[in-house]
Amino acid sequence: MIELNSVSKVYPNGTHALDNIDLTIEDGEFAFIVGASGAGKSTLIKLLLREEIPTSGNVYVNGFDLVKMKRRHIPMYRRSLGVVFQDFRLIPNMNVYDNVAFALRVTNTPTKEVRKKVPYILNLVGLLSKAKVYPEELSGGEQQRVALARALINNPRLIIADEPTGNIDPQLSYEIVDLLSEINKVGVTVVMVTHEHGLVSRFNRRVITINDGVIVSDGIGLPKNY
Ligand code: ADP
DSSP: EEEEHHHHHEETSOOEEEEEEEEEOOOOOEEEEEOOOTSHHHHHHHTTSSSSOOOOEEHHHHTTTTTTTGGGHHHHHHEEEEEEEEEEOTTTTTTTTHHHHHHHOOOOOOOTHHHHHHHHHHHHOOOGTTTOOGGGOOHHHHHHHEEEEHHHHOOOEEEEEETTTTTTTHHHHHHHHHHHHHHHHHTOOOEEEEEOOOHHHHHHHHHEEEEEEEEEEEEOOOOOTT
């Protein structure tokens, strides 16, 4: 579960990025976070990833108190999440298999388990046949599916996707969100930031709209004024 209580973020230069936000996302939900550029979406994601801490208020994710969290506990916390970024962040000199296996190896997973889990996850995202291929040989949509496989490999309870479709064409974007929906169906909470209204409107999901650092609407589907 994600819980933000009276969260404000003011950057050192005085910019008010978030202003007194209250937000709860329950386990098993699928929520889009939408808003214009500069609305505060990335700041919200940075708070959830514990890359930033709020100026005031509290942030809790899956039982972790992110404001009180000690620095040395941050890597362990982040490994409990599945995170997908707009720019994929794959390792260019590793093939698809190793890009995904890497996320298991850093947690010292036994080789036997790696050999079982990686093909299973690659199959789930439809890329088993590309296991030996390097990222540069893949389309944007395929690269994002590898990133998704990597995000899923440690069985996270929560997937945070920050503009995951920002670098891929509309049809493949739909497929990525469809895949996230499938993942959500098995109980994984999904939070996806996007500014693509066309995409959001194709899914009947919770939409949290941020404008100027404030939540201006929160409900199923896009608000009427979009
Ligand atoms: P979005 O992701 O919706 O585009 P951001 O969270 O990136 O919005 O930005 C919200 C506001 O905070 C904007 O006015 C932006 O210029 C400002 N901002 C973002 N990051 C910083 C930073 N590191 N320092 C100062 N201001 C920032």
